[in-house]
Amino acid sequence: MSEKFNFKIEKRLADEKAGALGRAGTINTPHGQIQTPSFVVVGTKATVKAMTPEMLESLGAQVVLANTYHLYLQPGSDLVAQAGGFSKFMNWAGPTMTDSGGFQVFSLGAAFGEHVSKVAKKGDEDKKKVEDGGTGNEGKLAKIDEEGVTFKSHLDGSSHRFTPESSMKVQWDLGADMIFAFDECTSPQATHEYQKEAMNRTHRWAQRCLDAHEKLDPENIQALFGVVQGGRHEDLRKESAEILGQMKTKSGNGFDGFGIGGSFDKDDMGTAVAWVNKVLPEEKPRHLLGIGDPLDILEAVENGCDLFDCVAPTRIARNGSLYTKNGNINITNSKFRTDFSPIEEDCKCYTCQNYTKAYLAHLFHAKEILANTLASVHNVYFIVNFVADIRTAILENRFQEFKKQFLIAFNK
């Protein structure tokens, strides 16, 4: 009944600008098509915070990504399996993905209690280099060894262990169309030496994921994406893409697509992504994990990425930051209290069609729960349609013009 996973490239950027890696395509999954490039909405615990699936669908979202670690802890992956998978559980009929739990190795390990982002900005250089990835320190909730990672639940402190094999099993139970190999997301503050060590471990884990997945899912119902690591280093990134691009099981099955994970330099994301995408097999989709800033997406699409997921649109929405074509605004700023115009005059989202900035400002100041929903609707609409517009521009041979116009308006 369902179509097997596949990816078709419809249009390449290369005919517009020599050397450009970008493309527009279509992914087929058992739960429908994804027109790429596409923004994947994050619904960590089988819910996109403050939004119903109907809202997501009506604003054009195509894919939802949930998280292995979170659903494993709560309500438990066996329960989600009983429900028929997280997509059925949350009433989202479209394509789905799950992250492997690899990001929690970072967020509950190296990044726990620190002010570290996986995207390093200027001025972060003076932050101390971390020799062991930062995971061995006291108080961290994740500890890594060769076999896997031991976590302490952030909910109740109980101990749990993930291995490449168990991540595959949990993701099988969660039942997404596309899943990721269990990897280690490293801190941008980690040394080159540590990045290399972590990358090599991630490669060994990738092979184990590939093998375990083949046993669990011999008909390959779920597409498995390998995750490229290597941090901010060109040599490591290229090596990782090379190894994962060619990795196979004994019976010859390789990855169905690739995630690009780990840490980046904010200023040079396009370059880092290009190192990888020049090496990865062209005919497989590439998902840039956890990246969602409009400017980063623009760079990454141009350099060959097809899918993006990011918590930013929903998280910053809940904190009062709203995307506009002229840059972000913070709706809680005092000047918006009496601004009776929509967030954006020409925006077609439900929020902009029906409410004013003054009303949203009021909801935020009053800490009304509807603020989260209306702000999330706008931001998700903005980013999903922004990426869809990039796709259209590629198909219509006007990507560079689109990019130029967007940057002029968006850059503050």
Place this chain on the structure above:
RNA sequence: GCGUCGGUGGCGGAGUGGUCAAUCGCACUUGACUGUAAAUCAAGCGACUUAUGUCUACGCAGGUUCAAAUCCUGCCCGGCGCA
């Protein structure tokens, strides 16, 4: 009228002789947020300022003291009790 308790920064409310421009909470202002530990977090919040700097401040007016939001006197205002 008598007695009694109290009047502190936008609000609530600590402080009861020096370390107080004054704990804390709220409100307010601004910022951050990139595979969600997140409806979270950070900074600021008397004035002027580059300042560990100066000035003005704890109902009002005096006084005691080297030093007062803190002690004394008077006044004004409020709560409660008794007439």
